[in-house]
Amino acid sequence: MGKLEAKNIEKFFQHDGKPLKALGGVNLTVNDGEFVCIVGPSGCGKSTFLRILAGLEKPDGGEIMLDGKKLDDTGPERIMVFQEGALFPWLTVRDNVEYGLKISGIPEKERNEISNRYLDMMQLTQFANSYTYQLSTGMKQRVAIARALVMDPDVLLMDEPFAALDSQTRDLLLVEMQLIWKKTQKTIIFVTHNVPEAAVLGSRVAVFSARPSIVKKIIDVDYKRPRVAEDENLGTYEKEILSSLRHQGPK
Amino acid sequence: MKANLFGKKIVFYIAIILVWQAIDSADIWPDNIFPSPIEVGEDLIYGMSDGSLFYGIGTSMWRLIVGLAIAICGGMILGIFMARVETVNQTIGSLVLGLQSIPSVAWVPLAILWFGLTDVGIIFVTAIGAIFAVTINVYTGVKNIDPSYIEAARNMGAKGSQLITTVLIPAAFPYMITGFKQGWAFAWRGVIGAELLFSFLGLGFLLNVGRQLNDVSQVIAMMLVIMGIGILIDGFVFKRLEDKVMSRWGLR
Numbered sequence: 001m002g003k004l005e006a007k008n009i010e011k012f013f014q015h016d017g018k019p020l021k022a023l024g025g026v027n028l029t030v031n032d033g034e035f036v037c038i039v040g041p042s043g044c045g046k047s048t049f050l051r052i053l054a055g056l057e058k059p060d061g062g063e064i065m066l067d068g069k070k071l072d073d074t075g076p077e078r079i080m081v082f083q084e085g086a087l088f089p090w091l092t093v094r095d096n097v098e099y100g101l102k103i104s105g106i107p108e109k110e111r112n113e114i115s116n117r118y119l120d121m122m123q124l125t126q127f128a129n130s131y132t133y134q135l136s137t138g139m140k141q142r143v144a145i146a147r148a149l150v151m152d153p154d155v156l157l158m159d160e161p162f163a164a165l166d167s168q169t170r171d172l173l174l175v176e177m178q179l180i181w182k183k184t185q186k187t188i189i190f191v192t193h194n195v196p197e198a199a200v201l202g203s204r205v206a207v208f209s210a211r212p213s214i215v216k217k218i219i220d221v222d223y224k225r226p227r228v229a230e231d232e233n234l235g236t237y238e239k240e241i242l243s244s245l246r247h248q249g250p251k
Numbered sequence: 252m253k254a255n256l257f258g259k260k261i262v263f264y265i266a267i268i269l270v271w272q273a274i275d276s277a278d279i280w281p282d283n284i285f286p287s288p289i290e291v292g293e294d295l296i297y298g299m300s301d302g303s304l305f306y307g308i309g310t311s312m313w314r315l316i317v318g319l320a321i322a323i324c325g326g327m328i329l330g331i332f333m334a335r336v337e338t339v340n341q342t343i344g345s346l347v348l349g350l351q352s353i354p355s356v357a358w359v360p361l362a363i364l365w366f367g368l369t370d371v372g373i374i375f376v377t378a379i380g381a382i383f384a385v386t387i388n389v390y391t392g393v394k395n396i397d398p399s400y401i402e403a404a405r406n407m408g409a410k411g412s413q414l415i416t417t418v419l420i421p422a423a424f425p426y427m428i429t430g431f432k433q434g435w436a437f438a439w440r441g442v443i444g445a446e447l448l449f450s451f452l453g454l455g456f457l458l459n460v461g462r463q464l465n466d467v468s469q470v471i472a473m474m475l476v477i478m479g480i481g482i483l484i485d486g487f488v489f490k491r492l493e494d495k496v497m498s499r500w501g502l503r
Contacts, residue, residue, distance in 0.1 A: 054406055055406075056402050056405070056406065074405055074406050075408075076406075076407060076408050078406075079406060079407065080402070080403070080406050082399050082402070082403060084399065086397070086399035086400055086402070086403040088400060088418070088421070088422070089499075089500045089501050090421040090422070090424065090499060090500060091421075099404070099407060099417070100407030100408060102417075103404075103407055103408045103409045103413055103417065104408055131499065131501060132501065133500075133501020134501075147407075151407060
């Protein structure tokens, strides 16, 4: 039994008044402490799949199991990091990071202790009192990751969090992300359209097919960490991912 | 730059007063129809010295504040429900648009019949004149919230009233400020209009007294006071609030 299991997930969208099948029965088992990347052609529904895992959308078929228990709503054990961060502009960095703790009624002193730890981990301490508009895109994503980590979720769901970053910032965060994963031992599911990113981060990479998507192939990236994007030895894995992405066939 | 702008304004207003005085000195109209700025100024000073002006301002402001507070609370509740519950929007929403088109003084006859010539009646007119402008802006604000804010909050466990107070209201606040500003403008018109017709204390009442006494300079003096309060509240309360919110939210 895996930590998080998706069984035969189906999802339809309305397109020009007709139902369009986006997810055609996705099966994916993620083990405890695993770093799984999901790649797929654009519009394949990989983000939708992640939102279903988070409980933000309901599947039209199939079920999600966490530790063998069926899930049907969003919950603090599965926290999402959004593509654009979705930080609250009316709060300081610290208040953003503490938001989830405040909601669950944790007293201020304890909140501060927890947030200090993660602000430090994400190198945000000196920005604790800044507002989000004062931060660069990379900084914002650090805040978004810190905000998710303070919730101490079993599973961290990341929806293309580095897509809007410049390549230098991304390379830096790719290395940090691996260190955070090692330090926190979280189960991470990371959606990306960037193949090198998937090869750097993923212990396994699940390749989605075009619509209606299924998990077409799972590639084990069995390579030492921390990995860096320019490591040529990752090239073999990247090629493998790319070729399975390419062999989609017309739909 | 700022001093320059201020200087321009001062020069402009002095020019208006001088032109006014010049027209008066030309003796085109008799003084009881077209008073000089000095007469109007004397009336203002007289009103201040016997306290009637301050009493009038106080009464109108008190009614305004109560009426506006009711409009803001009611408008926020209504607006948030309209934005979040589709059925409420489809039913009450269409009614709100209709009611918004009724000028606040048109509520006066109903207010007099329901509440008599009382403070409650005037506050009713003030509140109802402002509430729909607040409602519509709050609705628009909540509708325009980036859905990922709401999803992120839900994902971290926010529900119901927590979601409203920690996300919906702060996220929609820049729009809400616009609503409050419009609401205040409608409320101020409503208060003065109602006081004119109720003829029961306040600046609108003093304006009406001026008319009854054929005292044109009193009428003009009260109009200047009404305008002056409008400028002060707009500039000092709402402009500052708006600037603060806009810069905090990173919109400016």
